[in-house]
Amino acid sequence: xxxxxxxxxxxxxxxxxxxxxxxxxxxxxxxxxxxxxxxxxxxxxxxxxxxxxxxxxxxxxxxxxxxxxxxxxxxxxxxxxxxxxxxxxxxxxxxxxxxxxxxxxxxxxxxxxxxxxxxxxxxxxxxxxxxxxxxxxxxxxxxxxxxxxxxxxxxxxxxxxxxxxxxxxxxxxxxxxxxxxxxxxxxxxxxxxxxxxxxxxx
Numbered sequence: 001x002x003x004x005x006x007x008x009x010x011x012x013x014x015x016x017x018x019x020x021x022x023x024x025x026x027x028x029x030x031x032x033x034x035x036x037x038x039x040x041x042x043x044x045x046x047x048x049x050x051x052x053x054x055x056x057x058x059x060x061x062x063x064x065x066x067x068x069x070x071x072x073x074x075x076x077x078x079x080x081x082x083x084x085x086x087x088x089x090x091x092x093x094x095x096x097x098x099x100x101x102x103x104x105x106x107x108x109x110x111x112x113x114x115x116x117x118x119x120x121x122x123x124x125x126x127x128x129x130x131x132x133x134x135x136x137x138x139x140x141x142x143x144x145x146x147x148x149x150x151x152x153x154x155x156x157x158x159x160x161x162x163x164x165x166x167x168x169x170x171x172x173x174x175x176x177x178x179x180x181x182x183x184x185x186x187x188x189x190x191x192x193x194x195x196x197x198x199x200x201x202x
Contacts, residue, residue, distance in 0.1 A: 069124060069172040083177050084109050084117065084149065090161075090173070101161040101170065103134060109149040116148050119177055123161060123170035131170055132163035 070078070074092045081087075086106040093100045101123075109115050119136040135143035136157050144159050163170070 069128065069174055072123070072170050072173045080175060084111070084115060085119070085175060085177065086154070088121070088173075088175060098166065099169075100166075101163070102158065103161055104156055104158040105136070105175070106154065106156045107149060108154045109151055112151060114148045114150055117146050117177075119157075119175065121161065122174045122176065123163070124172040124174070125168055126171040128172070131165065131168040132161055133173075134159055134161050 072090055074090050077087050077089050079087050084107045086108050088103060088105045091102045091104075093102065103121055105119065105121070107117055107119075117137045120133060120138065121135075122133040123131050125131045136159075137143060137146040142162065144157055146157065149155060161170070
């Protein structure tokens with residue numbers, strides 16, 4: 001009987017010792033992981049300003065190269081207010097992991113004569129390289145067909161934005177209207193051989 005008691009005591013002792021050792025090892029490992037996580041978070045905090053500065057430098061570089069580009073923002077009405085262009089809005093669509101883009105453009109004829117809208121919407125990636133766009137009323141094969149815009153008429157156009165590479169992410173945009181649509185006697189003067197870009201100061 002005494003032997004069983006001694007054996008049970010020994011088993012209890014060594015079991016407790018084993019569990020204690022294991023708990024100590026786990027606690028030590030947990031403290032090490034917490035320390036590594038804290039160091040990683042601190043390193044990340046140090047790099048965030050650098051990443052933000054690099055992004056700003058890239059943005060400044062692109063804008064210096066193509067100063068009329070505007071940053072593309074989704075689900076917001078972006079004013080244009082040049083010529084017959086009033087505003088534009090962009091939408092990003094997601095379906096089964098694929099992304100696509102649409103636009104809605106509002107125009108208004110505030111001149112004293114009928115206009116035939118011809119508009120290009122160009123998209124650019126973060127490096128300022130053109131990656132796609134859409135056309136309205138131009139001779140492009142995929143251009144959205146349109147009719148004349150009467151004096152005082154307000155109209156909206158909507159459609160998809162085509163990308164040369166579906167994996168590209170557009171970052172900037174530029175809306176262009178040919179000079180033939182801007183009549184000098186209506187207060188819009190366009191240099192010979194030039195094209196007018198819809199631009200808004202940010």
